[in-house]
Amino acid sequence: MKFERIKNLREDSDIPQAQLAQALNISQRTLSHYECGTRDIPINLLMKIADYFDCTVDYLVGRSDRKEHIKDKATEKSIPQYHPAYTEEENLQLHEQIKNATDEELIEWIMHLLDMYPSKEKARSESALNQLIKEITDRYTIKRKYDLLVNCRDEWKAYVNSLADYELAEFFRKKYNAYKRTGTKICKDELCLDSFLRYADNDVRSKGVSVEFVRRSLFNENSSQGIKKKPQPEIFYFSLDDVTVEQMSSTEALKKLGKKSLVKLLIILLQNADATGNDNNADLHIMFLTRKYARQSHKKEDSSFKTMIQDYNQLRDNCLQLLKEIQYYREEAQQYK
Incomplete structure (x- = not known):
């Protein structure tokens, strides 16, 4: 021609x-x-x-x-x-x-089109697509673990803080009861509480609490205004393997890409549908897009194969650091018992 x-x-x-x-x-x-x-x-x-x-x-x-x-x-x-x-x-x-088309329909077309590829070209492109799916799955799995660890760390931290507050409240409550038993006031015209606050001023300053905290300390812990112990967190993780999350399916992983990226995948497979051997480079395109996705993007503009989530290694390091923090707060909590 x-x-x-x-x-x-x-x-x-x-x-x-x-x-x-x-x-x-x-x-x-x-x-x-x-x-x-x-x-x-x-x-x-x-x-x-x-x-x-x-x-x-x-x-x-x-x-x-x-x-x-x-x-x-x-x-x-x-x-x-x-x-x-x-x-x-x-x-x-x-x-x-x-x-x-919906995202689900686009994914269905992608899979159907891939099934129509000749065996060798299908194997190459399928392998590249599976690597992309694995990159997405690994990234979101470790992100879910990270989120669970953050919640766990925050619960243990809040628990330790509540124990520290409760101990301080107990200190001022006992001091106040002892002060009342003396029956003396710094100034006879003052209320007993106001007189006590003046009396305990040095303790308030040295322990770094507010006058409002001392006032609340004197309420019964079962009252609405009283300072209470938080219940000990039910969850504790010893290792990253202890943090279990639901396994993501291939369809769920691909949906994380968004419609713009799914359309791009579909176009790549369509444009290479009749090509064989080295002329079919669908797998190379998908591998390139996988590498692009693997890099965290800080750009706000909409683009395909972009994720704002940190890469797997960064998130894993952060998870290991959170495990250390959780262990630290657990040991801190045991010192109050």
């Missing part, structure tokens, strides 16, 4: 054959064969040429006289060429289906 439009686009843009060949990472002789029609152009390269000239594949192969991409009326953005063999009408129809 002779691709005259490639030559015409190149010449209309005053681009030498050697320059275009270099941009496509092929030899000038190979490009000449493609333009003359003595060799068939691989689908992936045809799409690369279309991207280079910002036109549709349909225009390059003569299936349409419309050079520019069809645009989504709602967004005024160019619609991607989902598959090299699709006409503009088929492409637009699929675009509308994808736009209205």
